[in-house]
Amino acid sequence: MERTLQNDLLIRAALSQPTERPPVWMMRQAGRFMPQYWEIKNKYSFLEMCKTPEIAADVTMLPVDLLDVDAAILFSDILVTAEAMGGDLSFEQGVGPRFSNPVRSAADAAVLRVDCLDKLEYVADAIRVIQDRLNGRVPLIGFAGAPFTILSYLVEGGSSKDFKRTKLLLNNEPELAHTILQKIADVTVSYLNMQIDAGVNAIQLFDSWALALSWNDYRDFSHAYNKYILSNIKRSVPVISFCKGSSVFAPLMAEAAPDVISVDWNADLKNIKHILPDGIAVQGNLDPFVLYADKPVIREKILQLFERMRGEAGFIFNLGHGIMPDIPFDNVKYAIEVVKEFKY
Incomplete structure (x- = not known):
């Protein structure tokens, strides 16, 4: 069911249309810095939360109700696609995601399923529940992990500081890496199209570990597949492309023709905007x-960024990466109030 958005600031900014002020949402906004999140998390495992549409909707709504952000983002995880493909995924407290069956050989890659959308139907169900709850209040952002980032988790068997196994695969067995990446890309296209059909208002592609790559490796093993995804999904909603390393890779990212590039905090946002083709918006890029x-510092840094971006069409305020779990809730709330007071 198509609902008219009461607050369409994010959509307008994503499409480089004029806005009265920058829209605001924050990566990981429905998460561990909120006491209300822990009230839910203490009752269920992380995957139970993701896979139970009503609970996913409860968590998705927290920042909308408590922080009054300009967009909701689906509560889920980038690794659900890897699990659907056959990864044995678990989340360990203090360790993070683990795959007990890492993908390190042609035989491992061969058993990865591409026809696995049925295993992700709970995400479409959650989107429908969330949209009923939102009832047009703000847009809902869906998302997926980019192929290189998903590959790194599958190959390493979890998080990694140096991506040694992943880089060995890229260097010693590039054909095998491309085989796995193409499988992930095909699943991601189907998965994002499912989210679009279920009713999300925008999508973001997260390439969280792209910064581990050299320019040439990013081009061949990351950008090529992100471009494939953006060329094959239904472009009926705005698409945001995020990678840690966007301050370096933004010119390449633009070649995939996203509507928005989300920029980390290492770059001057206006400079990035000006090297991008007309019509590509930017998102970011406050250092989390x-x-x-202290609150006066938070205010000063946000207003500094806004003055720098004054007069630029296509700007969404966000962080350069996600909120850390021990950031005071009150500070996040204050930052959003500062954004909402601003007028161009």
């Missing part, structure tokens, strides 16, 4: 660590 600071 600013949110630990």
